[in-house]
Amino acid sequence: MSNAVDTLITVADSVEQSSGPGSDWILHHVMDSKELDFEPLFTIHIPQFPTVFGIDMTPTKHVIFMWLAAFLVILTFTIIAKRYKKSLVPKGITNFFEVFILFVRDEIAKNTIGKGYEKFVPYLLTIFFFILFGNFLGLIPWSATFTSNISVTASLAICSFFMIQIGGIRQNGFFGYFKGLIPHGIPPVLLVLMIPVEILGLFTKPFALAIRLFANMIAGHFVILSLIGLIFFMGTVLVAPGAILFAIFIYLLEILVALIQAYIFTILTSMFIGMAVHQEH
Amino acid sequence: MDFSLAWLAAGLGAGLVVIGAGLGIGKLASSAMDASGRQPEAAGAIRTSMIIAAALIEGVAFFGLVICILLAIKT
Numbered sequence: 001m002s003n004a005v006d007t008l009i010t011v012a013d014s015v016e017q018s019s020g021p022g023s024d025w026i027l028h029h030v031m032d033s034k035e036l037d038f039e040p041l042f043t044i045h046i047p048q049f050p051t052v053f054g055i056d057m058t059p060t061k062h063v064i065f066m067w068l069a070a071f072l073v074i075l076t077f078t079i080i081a082k083r084y085k086k087s088l089v090p091k092g093i094t095n096f097f098e099v100f101i102l103f104v105r106d107e108i109a110k111n112t113i114g115k116g117y118e119k120f121v122p123y124l125l126t127i128f129f130f131i132l133f134g135n136f137l138g139l140i141p142w143s144a145t146f147t148s149n150i151s152v153t154a155s156l157a158i159c160s161f162f163m164i165q166i167g168g169i170r171q172n173g174f175f176g177y178f179k180g181l182i183p184h185g186i187p188p189v190l191l192v193l194m195i196p197v198e199i200l201g202l203f204t205k206p207f208a209l210a211i212r213l214f215a216n217m218i219a220g221h222f223v224i225l226s227l228i229g230l231i232f233f234m235g236t237v238l239v240a241p242g243a244i245l246f247a248i249f250i251y252l253l254e255i256l257v258a259l260i261q262a263y264i265f266t267i268l269t270s271m272f273i274g275m276a277v278h279q280e281h
Numbered sequence: 282m283d284f285s286l287a288w289l290a291a292g293l294g295a296g297l298v299v300i301g302a303g304l305g306i307g308k309l310a311s312s313a314m315d316a317s318g319r320q321p322e323a324a325g326a327i328r329t330s331m332i333i334a335a336a337l338i339e340g341v342a343f344f345g346l347v348i349c350i351l352l353a354i355k356t
Binding site for chain 2: 024027107206211212214216218219222260261263264267268
């Protein structure tokens with residue numbers, strides 16, 4: 001029994017000497033990197049790709065996981081689409097995903113966009129499942145969460161931004177859309193204030209979408225890593241039961257947060273599309 | 282360079298952020314409970330709106346948290 005404790009202490013000491021407690025260890029696990037490490041077994045170094053127009057084209061860890069999530073989404077939905085062609089009665093995996101697909105179409109798109117919602121359902125389904133698969137992939141040990149990368153969430157928010165503007169401009173005309181941003185029946189004195197506020201509002205809403213998803217995902221992983229790192233920081237194995245129990249609880253909470261964040265991103269995008277398309281409200 | 286004030290600021294800031302978020306979401310949850318108690322049929326719709334509002338409040342809290350993290354990882 002004391003032998004096991006001694007080995008644990010030796011391992012903990014060696015880890016503390018090697019990477020040390022502090023922000024670098026935690027940052028190493030959440031940030032992007034050019035190698036896939038499955039510590040302590042082996043580390044795969046990603047080969048260097050050529051530089052195109054000054055941008056280094058080496059796929060990093062998050063890029064590889066994005067490819068994996070995209071591949072999984074495409075695979076799943078190709079299978080589901082083929083099964084729907086055979087018969088409209090779902091069973092098995094089709095049945096499972098039909099719940100989510102109908103949820104996005106009815107509760108999210110139809111409720112918030114109203115008339116003409118069918119055009120936007122494919123985009124909303126895509127981002128919902130891409131973010132969902134990405135968040136869930138991040139919960140598997142030894143994997144990376146690509147939604148905890150600000151570049152990825154900013155790109156998703158930029159895609160939503162274009163969807164919102166194009167949807168609004170297509171419905172209301174180019175000048176009609178911008179004119180419709182200002183609400184009716186306000187005294188002209190307030191126009192000086194309202195025009196910059198509304199134009200700024202066009203940009204702050206997707207910005208908030210990006211930051212919300214990024215911060216939620218990275219905060220969850222930070223907390224789990226900090227709790228586990230507490231064992232190494234304290235240097236004793238006696239904090240291990242409490243720390244691991246808390247870490248498991250936060251892990252389960254992370255599953256809920258993954259679902260909720262995908263839902264929130266989708267429903268806020270859909271609300272902004274609804275506000276842009278039907279500007280009377 | 283001496284970064285001790287940055288680390289102190291990060292800790293204090295995170296605490297204040299949590300107070301704000303906790304108060305806000307607590308008030309929201311309390312209204313949701315009251316409304317669900319008065320009209321149990323509307324519990325589903327209330328729950329959906331509650332989750333959306335909670336995520337928005339949490340989003341604002343995370344803005345502050347991101348700044349605290351930026352302060353805390355200064356080396």
